[in-house]
Amino acid sequence: MNVTVVGSINLDLVASAPSLPAAGETVTGATLARHPGGKGANQALAAEKLGAEVNLIGRVGDDAMAQEALALMESFGVDLSGVEVDIAAPTGVALIAVDPSGENQIVVAAGANHLVTPEQLPARIESALIVQLELPVETVEAAVGRAVGFVCANLAPAAPVSEALLRRCDLIVVNEGEAEFYGDLLHRGGGRVVITQGARGAEMYHRGVKMAWATPPEVVAIDATGAGDAFVGAIVVALLDGMEPKAALDFACAAGALAATRAGAQPSLPTRAEVEALLGREFSVYSRR
Numbered sequence: 001m002n003v004t005v006v007g008s009i010n011l012d013l014v015a016s017a018p019s020l021p022a023a024g025e026t027v028t029g030a031t032l033a034r035h036p037g038g039k040g041a042n043q044a045l046a047a048e049k050l051g052a053e054v055n056l057i058g059r060v061g062d063d064a065m066a067q068e069a070l071a072l073m074e075s076f077g078v079d080l081s082g083v084e085v086d087i088a089a090p091t092g093v094a095l096i097a098v099d100p101s102g103e104n105q106i107v108v109a110a111g112a113n114h115l116v117t118p119e120q121l122p123a124r125i126e127s128a129l130i131v132q133l134e135l136p137v138e139t140v141e142a143a144v145g146r147a148v149g150f151v152c153a154n155l156a157p158a159a160p161v162s163e164a165l166l167r168r169c170d171l172i173v174v175n176e177g178e179a180e181f182y183g184d185l186l187h188r189g190g191g192r193v194v195i196t197q198g199a200r201g202a203e204m205y206h207r208g209v210k211m212a213w214a215t216p217p218e219v220v221a222i223d224a225t226g227a228g229d230a231f232v233g234a235i236v237v238a239l240l241d242g243m244e245p246k247a248a249l250d251f252a253c254a255a256g257a258l259a260a261t262r263a264g265a266q267p268s269l270p271t272r273a274e275v276e277a278l279l280g281r282e283f284s285v286y287s288r289r
Contacts, residue, residue: 009056013034036070039229044078090109147168174186192211200215215253
């Protein structure tokens with residue numbers, strides 16, 4: 001299956017600390033790591049490792065951080081020909097604090113991500129499409145408008161979008177906070193809506209009616225960064241592969257759970273074999289539509 005991701009590319013600077021700071025508090029004793037990240041890049045690599053052939057469209061700066069941000073995707077075969085280099089803006093950076101339970105706080109400096117314009121997009125997107133909201137909304141809207149196949153929008157971070165975008169999507173993925181932000185607008189189109197609930201799992205709706213739900217396998221969480229992106233890549237791959245809603249949610253919840261067991265966003269993303277091993281069954285046993 002072919003998937004195009006139009007999305008953000010960051011370098012994550014991750015401080016693993018004894019606790020997360022309250023407002024105005026300084027926490028010491030942290031260790032620092034650097035990992036490639038960004039919602040678009042994370043979801044592109046997640047889908048690639050789970051069996052899709054992925055093309056990423058995005059933007060990085062003309063700096064040393066760009067090479068770090070792209071390295072893992074390149075090593076796993078993500079097509080980066082749609083990634084442009086901007087000489088005027090730096091590569092996006094995410095500053096992430098993580099506590100021992102895996103909870104995190106994230107601040108993003110978007111850099112070149114905010115300079116991805118509709119002019120960078122192809123006139124027609126033939127493959128399945130995944131978008132998020134870490135790029136300018138007008139660019140996201142343009143990408144969805146040019147897609148002729150399956151469209152998934154991960155509406156994160158929550159921001160106002162057109163009702164036309166919501167109606168066009170075959171799949172919308174949000175967490176509980178984002179679902180509250182959009183309210184009933186999520187369910188006005190004809191596509192499916194998945195609401196993730198962290199360790200409690202995820203639910204799938206169609207026109208406001210719950211059609212399936214799943215809970216993740218029990219794991220020991222180390223770092224939740226990237227778990228949501230692993231879920232998005234997995235649910236798209238699962239549905240494109242023809243899995244029934246319940247099986248697709250099981251598959252995506254397992255991918256997200258595995259991502260939480262390892263540090264970093266992209267380094268934590270699981271392979272298809274790892275997801276199937278955690279579930280104790282291979283894809284061939286999933287029922288198809």
